[in-house]
Amino acid sequence: MVPNVHLTKDDGDPLDDLKIYRKLVGKLNYLTVTRPDIAYAVSIFSQFMFEPTIKHWEALEQILCYFEGARGLDILYSDHGDTRIEVFADVDWAGSRIDRRSTTSYCIFVGENLVSRRSIKQTVVSRSSTEFEYRAMVKSTSELLWIHHLLVEIGLNPLSPAKLLCDNKAALYTLPQI
Structure with a gap:
């Protein structure tokens, strides 16, 4: 665009x-x-x-x-020798000029390969960007768990814990430590 x-x-x-x-x-x-x-x-x-x-x-x-x-700019999946899972979650808080709803987006990488991505408009309106960041992290964690279980089921056990990355400082500081 x-x-x-x-x-x-x-x-x-x-x-x-x-x-x-x-x-x-x-x-x-x-x-x-x-x-x-x-x-x-x-x-x-x-x-x-x-x-x-x-x-x-x-x-x-x-x-x-x-x-x-942009001819030839396709996705190339290659073996990088690891099954590390990383998730990048973000929200465009009240970004829609039509209805002021937020858009949740996340990308999931296994190794260095993009295996899943999602961008969806929220169905509810929240009072803060932090609340929407939590919602984005919940949605992306659900997908992350599904991919983790799929990798285990096909015999590609991830050797390191999955990483969930977000850029909202309030959400990061108030997350419970597990």
């Missing part, structure tokens, strides 16, 4: 052909499995599936232009 462009539902004239917008967003959504670099942008465009505007379509076309210049 073009930096510093914030789309809202009232951005200009309605798009005449809703079907083509929905079809392209749907295809791009499937493509995010192998191209996580477009996941955030596709999640933004998915919010306007019912009432897209011409401005939304023009912004969506930027993803297609991006693909033209």
Whole structure:
């Protein structure tokens, strides 16, 4: 997406052909499995599936232009010799200009390979960014445990404890030490 462009539902004239917008967003959504670099942008465009505007379509076309210049930038998984699990969790507190909801995101790495990522808008509104950081850490810990058990089940026992990383100092200072 073009930096510093914030789309809202009232951005200009309605798009005449809703079907083509929905079809392209749907295809791009499937493509995010192998191209996580477009996941955030596709999640933004998915919010306007019912009432897209011409401005939304023009912004969506930027993803297609991006693909033209980003050929060969696929994910390569390689054996780094370890099964260390690291999770990076973060929240965009009240970042949505549409409904002021927060977006929880996390990425899980095994070794140096990205194996899972998630970005989801919160269903509730909290009073502080710390509360949302806790929610993000809970969601990412759940996924982390699932991946840990999967690795153990297939015989790739992680040799070191998993790391959960977040950037909210209030959440880090108030975490109970286990």
